[in-house]
Amino acid sequence: MASQVTAELAWRCFHCDEVFTSEHEARKHFGRAEDQTCACLIKGSEHGLVEALRRAEQDAADAWAALHNESTDFAKAYFAQAARHREQLRTIEQVGYDRGIADAKAHPETLGLAPKGSS
Helix, strand or coil, rough: CCCHHHCCCCCCCCCCCCEEECHHHHHHHEEECCCCHHHHCCCCCCHHHHHHHHHHHHHHHHHHHHHHCCCCHHHCCCCCCCCHHHHHHHHHHHHHHHHHHHHHCCHHHHHCCCCCCCC
């Protein structure tokens, strides 16, 4: 039964007509994504160079995923700083608002807020 399942899993390259029966070997030849170039089309492709290329492609994909997940140290530091900055802006705005209210209470006549009949 297991041999039947293994026999069904095969990948054939229509460029070089090579058949791959293990997922690892197929990924090395085809790459991890559909937009990657097959190893048989890479000029001068040697086994070690193709493996290095595939590792580099995977590392690049992992780096993009980490960026999009905002899980890198840089992203964490950036968002922490942005949060501190937003909090400081809110604090400064509140201080300015409180100062404006205090000035209005202390000098309502300069703002046209004097009670009617006091003139």
